[in-house]
Amino acid sequence: MNFLSELREGLFIAWDSLRANKLRSALTTLGIVIGIVTVTLMGTALAGLNAAFIKSISAIGTDVFFVAPWQWFSDEPWWKMRNRRPILLADARALVRQTTFARATSIDVNRRMTVRYRDLSATGVNVNGTTEGGAEVGGLVLKEGRFLSAAEVDGGRPVCVIGSELAANFFPFESPLGRKVRIEGSNLEVIGVLEKRGKFLGMESLDNQVLIPVTKLVSDLIAARPPVLVRIKLRDLKEMDEAREEIRGIMRKLRCLAPGDPDDFAINEQGAFLQTFERMNTVLASAGLFITGLSLFVGGIGIMNIMFVTVAERTREIGIRKAIGAKRRAILTQFLIEAALICLLGGLIGLAIAYPITLVMDRFMPAVLSASLVGIALLVSVTTGVIAGFLPAWRASKLNPVDALRAE
């Protein structure tokens, strides 16, 4: 009961004193403001990155091997791998045929091309020559129609599956199925439309693509024999090591490597990408935490300083309160509340600054200032205030009433 009444009084005094020293309080909160802006922006960015990453990666899964001449995220210098022979369609086919651990496979060639429909055209569309396994390997979901069949891929048929954005642009009022789009003079019948996937990290939209039989792409649309990428989705993650060994053996034989020769190809995994992403995440998070910690620390020192000044200025008042019956706890609470309130104010200012920035950020990446982050930010500011205010408040609470009453 007493404590409640002291608490209310503390809030009242703190508010009164904040209003009496508006400018000083506002300046004092600067460090806290910076800290809170950093922590909220960083938290929002990281949450957004993670959400985007998980959304785009989880569909593909970690159980897919990417067989290509080059290693991802390799420590080896690029000029050593530069001269590696590409993997050609025939080798890719042989690899896909011989591997025994696959649930699904695909052979892919990607090209940026112009796609037309009647008098409409879309430039720089990713045309992905692939095989019938491409849907399962890439985690593609169809909204309408069906995916490429084995027969269509073998025969190099003029058919295609289009992304949702392209479908919306070309066929706003009709079903795309059965319509023919044109790429480099070939007319391709639309047999399927993909579900919307969304953007990832400002990269090109996965919804703006066309999937066609790789054979069609290689035979008709591209003059030279292009290098291909082989994707192998495993039947079982537990067989990862055996599968890698098998693929390695097949590839070495296909590329006629002698027993002592090093591999001139690489079996990449999604895991490597994940690791790199996580490393980047950690770096971002620690940089954010460091800046936040530093500004909160500086801000905390500022608060402590201003609270010492406040206590000194109000020594007489402390004496009066003590003479009238305020216990140590009441005085301690009063000044702690004041410090916490200043910091809370800083936190609110920080959030008010950070919120519009997250709105701008949201146009480049998924960034939503979450309620829990707001809660954390406010909690952090109040805690900073309580910690920074403790020493001054403690000193105030220990003042001797006789001396305090004599103060000017």
Added chain:
Amino acid sequence: MPLIRLQDIWRSYQMAAETVHALRGVSLSIERGEYVAIMGPSGSGKSTMMNLLGCLDTPTSGTYELNGTDVSGMDDNELAEIRNREIGFVFQTFNLLARATALRNVELPMVYAGVSPDERREKAMAALTSVGLADRVDHRPNELSGGQKQRVAVARALVNTPSILLADEPTGNLDSKTGVEILALFDQLASKGNTIIVVTHEEKVALHARRIVRILDGNIASDQPVVRP
């Protein structure tokens, strides 16, 4: 049982070179309802005495019984509680909170007693009315005259119905006319049965009391009732 009983009270200050004895073995009893003036020249130990009586300070040695309770060995928090319940202070320099209205100043002791806001307000209003300031409750100290400020202080001192009203040179900062008014208020309070102790160096002020205790060099020099013609 006397309200206040001091027995062989010493209060010494340890200075760098020597020990200053502000009080040297004071013994004194004050009954409930008495109106006492403590007099003495500057440096005689009046303020030290007042601080001890008001439980703002504790004696170096000796015992102080207030209302039958020994308060000489109490810690800060216990003393704060005693001050809150038993003692009302009136200071020479008023010691009101500058930013708070008269009403809030008077409410303050009840805040620390844990009285509910409604009751607080009601009692504070009553206390201000009893000192004739019902129409000044929302004024801040800088909007009040010296006499009015001291009335607010008296209202604040009395609002928790303490056992003792302790006044340190209550008229020291007032002109003689308002000083007389405050002393009249004290007379009135005394006649209603309040225990009042006034520390002063002015004979005129002391003569309002019914008993004068004179201090000299930390000892009681005389202790006599005021004889009224």
